[in-house]
Amino acid sequence: MAVLEEYYDIVVVGAGHAGCEAALACARLGLETILFTVSVDSIALMPCNPNIGGSSKGHLVRELDALGGEMGKNIDKTFIQSRMLNESKGPAVHSLRAQADKQDYSRQMRKTLENTDRLTIRQAEVSEIVTDEAGFGDGTQKKYRITGVKTVSGAIYHAKAVVLATGTYLRARCIFGDVSNATGPNGLQAATHLTDSLKAHGIEMFRFKTGTPARVDRRSLDFSKMEEQPGDEYIQPFSFSTDPDSVQKKQVSCWLTYTNERTHEIIRQNLDRSPLFSGEIEGTGPRYCPSIEDKVVKFPEKERHQIFVEPEGLYTNEMYLSGMSSSLPEDVQHAMYKTVPGLEHVKIVRNAYAIEYDCVNSLQLKPSLEFKTIEGLFSGGQFNGSSGYEEAAVQGFMAGVNAAMKVKGREPYVLDRSQAYIGVLIDDLVTKENREPYRMMTSRAEYRLLLRQDNADLRLRAIGHEIGLVSDEEYERTCEKERQIEEEIRRLERTSIGVNPQVQEFLEEHGSTPLKSGITLAELVRRPELDYIMLTELDEDRPFLAKDVIEQVNINIKYDGYIRRQKQQVEQFKKLEKKRLSVDFDYRQIKGLRLEAAQKLNLYKPVSVGQASRISGVSPADISVLLVYFEKNGGMARVDE
Secondary structure, eight states: OOOOEEEOSEEEEOOSHHHHHHHHHHHHTTOOEEEEESOGGGTTOOOSOSEEEOTTHHHHHHHHHHHTOSHHHHHHHHEEEEEEETTTSOGGGOEEEEEEOHHHHHHHHHHHHHTSTTEEEEEOOEEEEEEEEEEESSSSSEEEEEEEEEETTOOEEEOSEEEEOOTTOBTOEEEETTEEEOBOGGGOBOBOSHHHHHHHTTOOEEEEEEEEOOEEEGGGOOGGGSEEEOOOSSOOOSSTTSOGGGGOOOOOOEEEEEOOHHHHHHHHHTGGGOHHHHSOOOSBOOTTSOOHHHHHHHOTTOSOOEEEEEEOOTTOOEEEEETOOOOOOHHHHHHHHTTSTTOTTOOEEEOOEEEEEEEEOGGGBOTTSBBSSEETEEEOGGGGTBOSHHHHHHHHHHHHHHHHHHHHTOOOOOOOTTTOHHHHHHHHHHHSOOSSOBOOOGGGOTTTTTSOGGGHHHHHHHHHHHHTOSOHHHHHHHHHHHHHHHHHHHHHHHOEEOOOHHHHHHHHHTTOOOOSSOEEHHHHHHSTTOOTGGGGGGOTTOOOOOHHHHHHHHHHHHTHHHHHHHHHHHHHHHHHHHEEEOTTOOGGGOTTSOHHHHHHHHHHOOSBHHHHHTSTTOOHHHHHHHHHHHHHSTTSEEEOO
16 A cells, blocks of 8 residues: 655654754754644643743753753743742842743744744654664663654654654543543643554653643632732843843733632542542652642641732733642532632633643663664653653753754764753753653752853853854854953952042941952952942943843852852762763673662663762762772773863
């Protein structure tokens, strides 16, 4: 029987946030790319919260932008409110967060995809991966080489590499109460066939769960009983390429309200009807984004929980009840929502629901996000067992970049934990056992003072330029910014001011200790009660500098001691990362290595001693044995200079 056959360099399966970034990266790197989606209307869909960024997630978006990704640019075009979170704390945890117009966000991303050269969009369900058997590894696990994919219609799409970014669609099931629908998010078609093909190739699959709250009619809410949450007065864009002046616009408000004991009582009375507790839901849910019934059970001492009421867009009355996701029956949802101040007469547009889906055990992936046993097959996004649009987008981008590198015959790009939150995220996924959806948090990053969102361009623009996704002009602009920062810091370190009435009066006005002798401007910036901008009146020779340059000057001087200390820690970290391990080595040969450690090392096949040290079940003592062995038996590891 004749079937359609087409040839591409790269196939991307799934057009959510991961798939969009993967496809754009591949096409922009000059490769013929086809992007499959179960519905072209679901491209860059936001089936859950209507925002981009937030604590630690804002870091990911700015890093993605610095590398040449699209998410930051797209939210800058489509946001309706913007806020910098955690401003009362240190700069390491400042995180940008923007409310999106959901429909506009999806529409703008689709427009970008449709107008990208060498990128084809196809609405179809991919049912199989097509492979050649590439021989055997150590005799325990069969290895394959990807050659393309097949759709449910039987069409074959040949490719040199494939990126899987299926999100929450694989064998998806949406559940609330006794209602269970075999659909993807928002009632869209689920993908029901690909799981079997992956399992047939030896891929281990997990069943995970996430959830979403009800959407309600704005006209039925009483905002006078809620706390208004306006946007920032000065709006900072996500993308380093966006002109800040272009995003200063009127914003909409979000609102804050709370559950109460009556809400919790209704939930407790109906726990026996919750599929989460009845066993109807098999999948493991996210620890750090639990449903409201989960919160009530796990935190019985809490009298109330925050609920953020967020607009879904400028041209709809739908509002999103962030913090109150649920899978309780419809009648219970109506009852519990109406106990919340401001929601007494609420009208629900869409019920809350939980969604179960298939994903992979991410320990089967290399740090490049290529499967260890299927050459040319890459994976990104929620399909890797993570949660969140931002986590998905950065994985999709890195998977797409490395798929492109594979096709071009170039080495993969792997960011380590000292370079980026992206490096922390991917390293955690491929070295640690994740039995629940993984969520990025600032506390996961050991070097977070260095990995701030404000310096993502200074950290990563050069890598994006080397990959080929950051233009010469953008890169040169970053180099000039870096030069201005360094020059101004040197000037402040060299510029001294003496003891005079003007200086003493200034210090007294700002609650700062008077001078007994001369001091440099840099030393004054380091004082907790002062900063770079406040010292303007004492600094006669100050040059005009852009806002982002001033920010870097202030942070680098004020936190200089802490930054130096963290850089020293990174140097120690790098020593272990540079000690590369052979992925074909059998660790059972090493005497003195505990059995559990040998088993875990053989299972995960770490690429460096550093990665080995982060595997659960491998102790510091095991690493010492490993280092001694490799020192005595040269050739089992190499040190990258």
